[in-house]
Amino acid sequence: MERIMDKPLIGVVMCHTVKDGHPTWVLHQKYLDAIMDVGGVVTALPHRPGLGETISHRTLPLLDGLLLPGSPSNIEPWRYNVSGEESESDPGRDELALTLIPQALKLRLPLLAICRGMQELVVAAGGTLNRQLPSEQVLHYADTDAPLAEQYAPAHPVQLMADGQLARLLGGARSLQVNSLHKQGIKDAGPRLQAEATAADGVIEAVSIPDHPFAIGVQWHPEWRYQDSDASSRLFEAFINACHHYRKEKRL
């Protein structure tokens, strides 16, 4: 039987919002359930502008993995050298995520980045975002008034790169139907990232850092009813396996 101390500890970056006038931390339970179901334990990472570096340095040594979840908020465009205002921002999250990611990459700490999280991985790795994806060829954004099951239903296919990390991890799959709840997306993945999946309009929908044990970002939401999808289950299991491995190596 697995001992308590053998379970990998996964840090999950929180989202900040204002609810009924109260500054509030939010995180959909589905992200935490997926991690705990496959054998991890989670610790929430709230943040504050100005404290990103400190939080990063104090928490990373304790972690065996990092999950960057989705969020309705957007990364402020100045973070990738684009001018303009961002009305749906979460500056503390930008700061923490963009501090944690380079350090996690250096430590070879496993990292799974979902939707906004994948966009953070792109920006941290020197890439840029398209702030408003076109929707003529592929509809990337679901109607937020629709029932959740409809919003998170498979929306379009992505082609997986042959011999890519993701394709390998998904048992050699060549394509995948994915849900789609993002208005922004990758414009230029930058020099460090490997494209792992692409939508029919050419938008890169999944990336990885080559030569890293597990640094994968997906633009879709594998955590949504992950048990019903072989691909999503495999992704979370592979992530936790990498976290187990990291933990073991760290303790040697």
Ligand SMILES: N[C@@H](CCC(=O)NCCCC(=O)O)C(=O)O
């Ligand atoms: N705001 C960004 C990122 C989109 C995103 O992360 N959506 C998540 C929706 C809520 C969830 O299920 O966690 C964009 O619009 O591109």
